[in-house]
Amino acid sequence: MQVESATTAAPLDAIRQRVAQRNGDPHTTALRNAIVKNGIQNVALSQRSAIEIQPTFSHEIETGPITNQQRSGRCWIFAGLNTLRVIMARKHNLKDVELSQTYAMFWDKLEKANYFLESIIETVDEPLDGRLVAWLLDSPLQDGGQWDMFVNLLEKYGAVPKHVMPETAQSTQTMAMNRLLTIKLRQGAATLRERHAAGATDAELRTIKEELLADVYRLLCLFLGEPPTTFDYEYRDKDKQFHRDPGLTPREFYEKYVGVDLDEYVSVINAPTADKPFGRTYTVQYLGNVRGGRDVLYLNVDVGTLKSYVLRQVTSDEPVWFGCDVGKMMDRDSGLLDADLYDYEGVLGTSFDLTKAQRLDLGESRMTHAMVITGVNVTDEGPNRWKIENSWGKESGHEGFLLMADDWFDEYVYQAVVHKSYLSDELRRGLEQPPVVLPPWDPMGALA
Numbered sequence: 001m002q003v004e005s006a007t008t009a010a011p012l013d014a015i016r017q018r019v020a021q022r023n024g025d026p027h028t029t030a031l032r033n034a035i036v037k038n039g040i041q042n043v044a045l046s047q048r049s050a051i052e053i054q055p056t057f058s059h060e061i062e063t064g065p066i067t068n069q070q071r072s073g074r075c076w077i078f079a080g081l082n083t084l085r086v087i088m089a090r091k092h093n094l095k096d097v098e099l100s101q102t103y104a105m106f107w108d109k110l111e112k113a114n115y116f117l118e119s120i121i122e123t124v125d126e127p128l129d130g131r132l133v134a135w136l137l138d139s140p141l142q143d144g145g146q147w148d149m150f151v152n153l154l155e156k157y158g159a160v161p162k163h164v165m166p167e168t169a170q171s172t173q174t175m176a177m178n179r180l181l182t183i184k185l186r187q188g189a190a191t192l193r194e195r196h197a198a199g200a201t202d203a204e205l206r207t208i209k210e211e212l213l214a215d216v217y218r219l220l221c222l223f224l225g226e227p228p229t230t231f232d233y234e235y236r237d238k239d240k241q242f243h244r245d246p247g248l249t250p251r252e253f254y255e256k257y258v259g260v261d262l263d264e265y266v267s268v269i270n271a272p273t274a275d276k277p278f279g280r281t282y283t284v285q286y287l288g289n290v291r292g293g294r295d296v297l298y299l300n301v302d303v304g305t306l307k308s309y310v311l312r313q314v315t316s317d318e319p320v321w322f323g324c325d326v327g328k329m330m331d332r333d334s335g336l337l338d339a340d341l342y343d344y345e346g347v348l349g350t351s352f353d354l355t356k357a358q359r360l361d362l363g364e365s366r367m368t369h370a371m372v373i374t375g376v377n378v379t380d381e382g383p384n385r386w387k388i389e390n391s392w393g394k395e396s397g398h399e400g401f402l403l404m405a406d407d408w409f410d411e412y413v414y415q416a417v418v419h420k421s422y423l424s425d426e427l428r429r430g431l432e433q434p435p436v437v438l439p440p441w442d443p444m445g446a447l448a
Contacts, residue, residue, distance in 0.1 A: 057375035066400030068393035070172035073143030078391035080150040116140040124196040144447030152293035158250030170223040281435040323415035326369035335397025338405040370448035
């Protein structure tokens with residue numbers, strides 16, 4: 001066993017000497033007692049945030065009932081469907097409408113399985129212990145996703161009302177399902193690599209892939225139920241009028257009752273790192289769900305530009321799907337999101353200074369959650385707080401909504417989906433350029 005040299009070992013005597021004087025201070029003793037008893041979160045929580053970030057807004061969008069993804073990572077699907085149901089409710093004079101998240105999840109799992117197995121076939125000559133194959137094998141079928149992946153599902157499979165394909169035990173608690181499907185896919189990866197090493201052709205490998213996908217489909221039906229091919233849509237509108245539309249396919253339902261041209265929207269990000277100049281588009285290698293569908297595409301801009309587009313869309317009475325790092329400077333009980341929510345520096349007497357770019361580069365922050373911006377409070381100086389529709393149930397936050405301070409937007413919002421009409425001419429031209437391809441482990445490869 002290698003022994004640390006005197007110069008590399010932790011200098012305990014010097015450390016103790018440096019802190020001895022501070023530890024003897026009565027204020028430090030009282031502070032330590034408070035933190036030990038109540039926890040750092042409760043001691044450092046700012047009362048100013050609760051006072052200043054009020055649940056009132058100059059512009060609010062009417063939404064449906066708060067949804068609940070429960071113990072699953074389907075926030076991106078919930079956020080996408082919550083955005084679209086606002087448009088559907090307006091078009092058809094509906095009061096309460098919810099689209100099936102389980103239906104979208106079923107097809108996402110199947111498509112991700114195919115995407116993974118195709119990626120394994122493409123990389124059969126890569127070393128098993130290399131970074132790329134290790135990355136592919138790490139999480140082949142996780143719940144998370146991205147906006148363009150959501151669009152792929154709608155364009156290929158359409159949508160259905162929630163009652164047509166309701167929640168199941170495994171859709172609301174996905175850990176066991178994901179674990180079993182992951183084992184099945186890793187088993188498939190081993191088979192494909194072994195058969196390739198034994199001389200199997202690409203055609204033979206894809207025959208094996210089809211057999212594996214048939215097994216995944218069967219398992220998904222057991223976990224989530226089988227998706228409908230047709231269904232009757234029956235509902236009452238706000239005027240109590242009854243409607244029946246029989247024999248709809250999911251794609252017919254989406255086109256008739258939602259009908260949003262998703263090609264008119266673009267995913268705009270703020271990633272202020274040196275390797276991603278603004279005004280350029282980016283994609284991420286091996287990030288997606290539907291092979292042959294649209295790739296994940298980002299247009300990188302400064303945060304002021306991103307915010308201006310979100311503001312225009314919300315004040316035009318249209319909600320905004322967005323991605324952020326929800327775990328930072330957030331109080332789940334009150335629903336507050338504020339960059340100054342916790343005064344860690346003041347309480348602990350040390351700095352925690354990192355810029356947004358540094359947090360991305362150093363692995364301190366990345367996109368972890370997708371939600372919907374449904375309101376904003378605009379003052380003479382501009383927006384100072386935003387209303388956020390979440391999918392953690394009505395008991396979480398402020399009756400299911402989060403209250404986001406404008407400075408939190410600057411620091412922890414990374415992505416928003418906005419209408420292309422808001423883009424400047426220069427950024428429209430940027431959209432037409434081939435995207436820069438980022439490696440799979442880039443921070444922008446994070447799934448919400």
